[in-house]
Amino acid sequence: MLVATLGLAAVGWVLLDEPDAVGAAESRPLNAVAIVDGAVVTEDEVLDHARRELDELEDRRAEILERAVETKVCDLLIDAEAKRRGIERETLLRQEIDQKLDTLDEELLAEGFSELDESEQFEVRYALRWQAFMDELRQRHDVELLSH
Secondary structure (H helix, E strand, O other): OHHHHHHHHHHHHHHHHOOOHHHHHHHOOOOEEEEEOOEEEEHHHHHHHHHHHHHHHHHHHHHHHHHHHHHHHHHHHHHHHHHHHOOOHHHHHHHHOHHHHHHOOHHHOOOOHHHOOHHHHHHHHHHHHHHHHHHHHHHHOOOOOOOO
């Protein structure tokens, strides 16, 4: 969209700036986005120049979407499990996450765990318990992740 906008702006600027703009615009490549002293800058050149950043942006977009899918799946699993048990969502999370943080098998904890400060240890325990609970829910419920 930005490239298209730049292209339209460049063509508009050229049309306003040159006396014989109509004839000049017709002889330029359709994908021109700028002209500097007669040198045409094409959309392809701009894309080549920006490729690394655009690739990084696309990777970031994919990661964000993957996390969003995971979050939505977890929300639906938690809601379904709470409904199945006839309890509130918050009660389920307290029972399955908060109250079971200290019951984690020490083998699950990474080497060097004791070197972490207390809040870091809590975060690791919470993440491990969360993942274990989500794994339990995935086994209990029908989950199908579709790739795009």
